[in-house]
Amino acid sequence: MDSLTQIILGAAVGEVVLGKKVGNKAMLYGAIAGTIPDLDIFSSYFTDTVTALQIHRGFTHSIVFSALFAPIFGWLVSRYERYKDFKGWAWLFFWAFVTHPILDAHTTWGTQLFWPLHERLAFKTIFVIDPLYTVPFLVFLIMAMFQQRTSKKRRLYNKTGLILSSAYLLLTFFLKWMAFIKFEAALKDQQIAYKQIDTRPAPLNTILWSANVETDTAYLLGYYSFFDTESIKFETYEKNHELLGDLANDEKVQQMINISKGWYIITEKDGKLLYNDLRFGVLSMEEGSQDFVFQYEIKQDSQGKVQFVEQEKRPRDAKKLMSDLWTRIKGK
Template identity: 80%
Template sequence: MDSLTQIILGAAVGEAVLGKKVGNKAMLYGAIAGTIPDLDIISSYFTDTVTALDIHRGFTHSIVFSLIFGPLCGWLVSRYERYKDFKGWAWLFFFAFVTHPILDAHTTWGTQLFWPLDERLAFKTIFVIDPLYTLPFLVFLILAMLQHRTSNKRRVYNTTGLIVSSAYLLLTFFLKWMAFTKFESALEEQHITYNQIDTRPSPLTILWSANIETEDAYLLGNYSFFDTQPIAFVSYKKNHELLGDLVKNEKVQRMIAISKGWYTLIEKDDKLLYNDLRFGLLSLEEGSQKFVFQYEIVSDDKGNVQFVEQEKNQRDGKKLLSDLWTRLKGN
């Protein structure tokens, strides 16, 4: 999830653990702890693209990380804060750390919650930015913050925020099931034979997208709960054969594993481009080949391979949000 949402979640968890004892300091330390797991993004400045993708939401988003660094951070804070209870601070950091990846596990990218097991948990039920989750949570957190630390209202507001946000997360599973059944029915009605379906949400979990694998292509489709017309699917050739001997390269194999096999290849302007389908397109215009995550595969005579992410600009992001908003309102 986005940084603001993780800060709010961390602050609410901190309040639930130590708010009655230390007041708003519990929210402050919880908010700080809620951002720490995402520091793994620093790895992108020191490693190649594939390794950075491997690391992202790995160790720092695991139960192991929470078990190690929760007590460590708790001990450090208890050394200089007036409130000296190591156990209380350790629990605050542990729960703020562990709830961060649990929330991220609901997004498309997912997390390696059970690291060192090489398995990424991704429910794909909520978009990385979702105002319906974040804004009510923020309102209740602010209301709690304005109360005295011993006030019953403070606990009620904070607990309500945690319950409302958690209830929304549960609702997204039902919404995902509803969308999945719509895609499944559309494929059956259109007599499309397929191997597997992968669904993911857009903002507000009203608009959903699906990747459908067929024998030699992937079909991409969108469905809004406000739709009145049948779902339309756009076909994208896999073109996996364009890899040639590169398919044997270790880094290429790792990238395919990261993408869970959901990828296409295109040749454009003398470049071989790798498209990760899990996050969709930057434009909803039919036939668009601009994917959210697109990489140029660069290789040399020595067999060294690099994946170079293609640049995106603010205009791309604004165009995508505009397209999603328009499509959300129905076809």
């Protein structure tokens, strides 16, 4: 999830663990702890794109990391804070650390919660930014913040925020199931034979859902809004995996294919060979759009070493997507 949401969750968890004893400091340290796992993004400054993608939401988003580093941070804080209970601070950091990847596991990217196992846990039930999850949670956290640390209202407000946000997460599983049933029925009605289907919410909401459908030679992308009255239409994208040629056997290419779980297409544009990660869709809902959210140019240096270079996004692309989303959410 986005940094603000993780800060809110960390603060709320910190309040549960030590709020009654240290007041708003529990929220402060919980908020700090809630951001620490995402420091793995700095790996992109020290390594190549593919390796950085592998590292992201890996070790720092695992139970192992939480168990190892919570006591260290707990000890450090207990050394200079007036409240000296090492165990209390360690538990605060542990729960703030571990709830971070658990929340991230609901997104499309997922987390290596059980690192060193390579499998990522990804429920794909919520977008990385979802105001319906974050805003009510933030409101109740702020309300709790302005209460006395021993106040029953403080605990009530914080608990209410946690319950509402958690209930919404549970609801997203039901919404995902409902959307999946619709996509499955549409494929059956249109007599489309497919290998697998992958569903996820569109950006910023859980009303509009998207699906990637794999066939023998192509991928189909479709959208469904709970306000739709028309049948689902699928856009066809040829796999074009053969365009990789001998590059298909390159180690970096294989790593990228593994990262995207095989959901990718290859395209050529302006002399560039592009790797498109299908899991996150396109930046436009216009028919036949080739502007994928995560698009990488595959380059080779003079020694034949393969590099992936992420293509930059333009601000107007995001504005266009927001406009398209709002229109599409209202249904067809």
